[in-house]
Amino acid sequence: MTHVMACIDNSQSSLAVCDYAAWASQQLNAPLTLLHVLDEEKYPASADLSGNIGLGSREHLLEELATLDAQRARLALEQGQHMLEKARERTVICGAAFPELKQRHGHLIESLVDLQDDIRLLVIGRVGEDSTRRVHSLGSQIEAVVRTIHRPILITSSSYKKPEKVMLAFDGSPTAHKTVELLAASQLCKNLPIHLVMVGADSEGNREALEKAQSTLMSAGFVVQAQIVKGEVEAALHVYQAEHGIDLLVMGAYGHSRIRQFLVGSTTTTMLRTATMPVLLLR
Known part of the structure; x- marks a missing residue:
């Protein structure tokens, strides 16, 4: 339990997550880790389309679909790596020591469970990239994170304000x-x-x-x-x-x-x- 770990995605709230994570890292004098998890359900690493063979299907079409899925996943991973690098730049500007970057392809909860022993404080946005933009929306995975991860959790607002009270x-x-x-x-x-x-x-x-x-x-x-x-x-x-x-x-x-x-x-x-x-x- 040594790291402040911040969950980064393509949502607007990730900017605030970076800022609060940098603040927390300095307050706790703890190393910072930035984590991006590419959702396996949205971007499967490989697709099994054998069950889709039916009327009018052709093997080469299925192979092309599988190739496209793999390309989408690769591009999404590259985009995630770019987000992590930009997030690291932001946290360093905010005063944090040079953070470690982690990227996983799978499910957020499973990834956090695997990493839980290293988490001193988890920082996550109230809403993620797949959440509604309604004012009082709550990210779909927040409940599962809180129920599963037995560590202190800082759930950030959409914009950063240095805590004073x-x-x-x-x-x-x-x-x-x-x-x-x-x-x-x-x-x-x-x-x-x-x-x-x-x-x-x-x-x-x-x-x-x-x-x-x-x-x-x-x-x-x-x-x-x-x-x-x-x-x-x-x-x-x-x-x-x-x-x-x-x-x-x-x-x-x-x-x-x-x-x-x-x-x-x-x-x-x-x-x-x-x-x-x-x-x-x-x-």
Whole structure:
């Protein structure tokens, strides 16, 4: 678990992925790896067309189709290599050390699983090249990535803004306290003020949990502002983010509460879709 690994594709969000990955690499003092995975389903390395022989088919036509598929895959790999080289140039300009380039032909999830032991932080765009351009769209592979890859994941917004204020969504549960401990131990948000926000009743139990979490972060050297707010989780967090100029949201990736049930229930899916800032998922 040594590298910051950034997933690069042909989408506009890859520019922001490069910038956030360069920032994270410097914050963590960790080497950066840029990864491009060519989808095997869209660009098969070789095509088996034997099952397509039917009325009017000719062997030479099938061979030509297979050749065209192979040419398309080769050109797509070359384009991907060019994207990686341009991405490396951008990250170096942003201050990152000269990154390693990796290219795979297969499936994104399988590739990330194979590389998981080397990943300290995964950086990926909220939407990819195959995703809709709707404002609140969410990439089709994000859910599978989060469910499968057991590493911290930074899901970027479509444009880059250097993080200056961090909001940690907190609900007082053991998993939420674990998220606090992970953030306290990480160098990623060092020297950034933390807004510790709990959505719920202003009760004695909630205040005690919030104070404990605040103490953990302050002991690690963070400046922490703790706050209990009322309302629906998504709406309350969005309002707080807008009022305080928050530009990085931190959440736990596991659990069953309304805040922490990432992509299991609709609450956090909606939060991720509607967030205008990057989201850091800790586990």
